Amino acid sequence: MFVRRDFSGAICAISKTESVDCFEAVGSDSAELLAFLREFQPEVEQSLAESDLQMARVMEDVVNVLIDKSVICFTDLPEAAQSKLMHRKEMRGHFQAISLLDDDDDIKF
Incomplete structure (x- = not known):
């Protein structure tokens, strides 16, 4: 997964593919990524x-x-x-x- 971060460094968007906006790779088991996904559940x-x-x-x-x-x-x-x-x-x-x-x-x- 690739993420975009806001000014505070928190994940604000995710993508399955790398893009201009989402270029930082994170593991799919990342606690930070899982917390972000739970927020939108x-x-x-x-x-x-x-x-x-x-x-x-x-x-x-x-x-x-x-x-x-x-x-x-x-x-x-x-x-x-x-x-x-x-x-x-x-x-x-x-x-x-x-x-x-x-x-x-x-x-x-």
């Missing part, structure tokens, strides 16, 4: 969690397309998957019903 975990949620929605959309095109039947899915998909559909329906009105909407009866 929550961001990486958050990013992965967000990606997982996005992928779950993609897979849900794929299942719906397959069902709509009669490639599979909803009942072909395991009961656990059916239950989860139905629950998400219900939750999305409730959320959409709540979100129909903006704060600026004025309803007169």
Whole structure:
């Protein structure tokens, strides 16, 4: 690994390849490098969690397309998957019903 250091000498960037900015080689088992990587672990975990949620929605959309095109039947899915998909559909329906009105909407009866 190659690192770039800030004015105080602390690692501020890393690269797998040597570059103009990251030219100092450090061992992958360097305590300083491992500490730097641990500092960003929550961001990486958050990013992965967000990606997982996005992928779950993609897979849900794929299942719906397959069902709509009669490639599979909803009942072909395991009961656990059916239950989860139905629950998400219900939750999305409730959320959409709540979100129909903006704060600026004025309803007169």
